Amino acid sequence: MSNMLLEAKELHTYYGASHILHGIDFNIRQGEGIALMGRNGMGKSTLIKSMLGIVRPKHGRVLVRGDDFSKAPTYRTAQRGIAYVPEGRGIFPNLSVRENLQMSARCGVDGQRNWTFDRVMETFPRLGERINNGGWQLSGGEQQMLTIGRALMTNPDLLILDEATEGLAPLIAMEIWRIVKQIRKTGIATVIVDKNHGAVTSICDRAMILVKGEVVFSGSSDEVRANPELIQKHLGV
Numbered sequence: 001m002s003n004m005l006l007e008a009k010e011l012h013t014y015y016g017a018s019h020i021l022h023g024i025d026f027n028i029r030q031g032e033g034i035a036l037m038g039r040n041g042m043g044k045s046t047l048i049k050s051m052l053g054i055v056r057p058k059h060g061r062v063l064v065r066g067d068d069f070s071k072a073p074t075y076r077t078a079q080r081g082i083a084y085v086p087e088g089r090g091i092f093p094n095l096s097v098r099e100n101l102q103m104s105a106r107c108g109v110d111g112q113r114n115w116t117f118d119r120v121m122e123t124f125p126r127l128g129e130r131i132n133n134g135g136w137q138l139s140g141g142e143q144q145m146l147t148i149g150r151a152l153m154t155n156p157d158l159l160i161l162d163e164a165t166e167g168l169a170p171l172i173a174m175e176i177w178r179i180v181k182q183i184r185k186t187g188i189a190t191v192i193v194d195k196n197h198g199a200v201t202s203i204c205d206r207a208m209i210l211v212k213g214e215v216v217f218s219g220s221s222d223e224v225r226a227n228p229e230l231i232q233k234h235l236g237v
């Protein structure tokens, strides 16, 4: 059986008359890590949203575990083991940390329950200290930890992190990377968008660079790291 989790073929996505994605192919298999890279506005979030059914591509196909999901509602991709941590995060501010985590609990696609409340607590000791605080009382970094913790409570096979450390202080960002590395080691496939090229390419085995809604590079993270010109040309500020 193929271990392909998520595939996109020839995706074209528009916002009104603006043509944003120009025929993008993407795929990720069980256990892989992909750094999705590119400057602001190049289409990274739109690609993610197009694959999850949050935005509907005009052309192209999306397959989840080999099944056609091109027209499937977003909640079905979640049921098939794909967890999404959107840019800007998404916790319930009026619920406590505990409630935020508990309400997301569910078993994975094959019934596995690797990620329990206790395991999330072990992974994010800082959340443990805040367990009865309301979501609104958390710092930006703690909110991001809670969002990732909630995603893990769904026992996903694929975790998609958009702007994983955006707006976070360097020390907190380092803590997030430590946790993401730990998650990668457990074999969960991961797609990561972040401006810190060094961090994402060290955590992910593959990298993909978008420029104006087209793939200009797809290869190993090592290739990206060994090629400062590629970084300067497509990712430099």
Ligand SMILES: Nc1ncnc2c1ncn2[C@@H]1O[C@H](COP(=O)(O)OP(=O)(O)OP(=O)(O)O)[C@@H](O)[C@H]1O
Binding pocket: 015, 018, 020, 038, 039, 040, 041, 042, 043, 044, 045, 046, 047
């Ligand atoms: N809801 C929307 N309506 C219209 N245009 C949009 C919308 N969302 C994004 N865009 C435009 O689509 C293009 C791609 O945006 P997208 O957010 O996918 O880029 P990105 O690579 O994720 O960058 P960023 O890190 O800035 O989010 C940009 O030109 C952006 O202005």
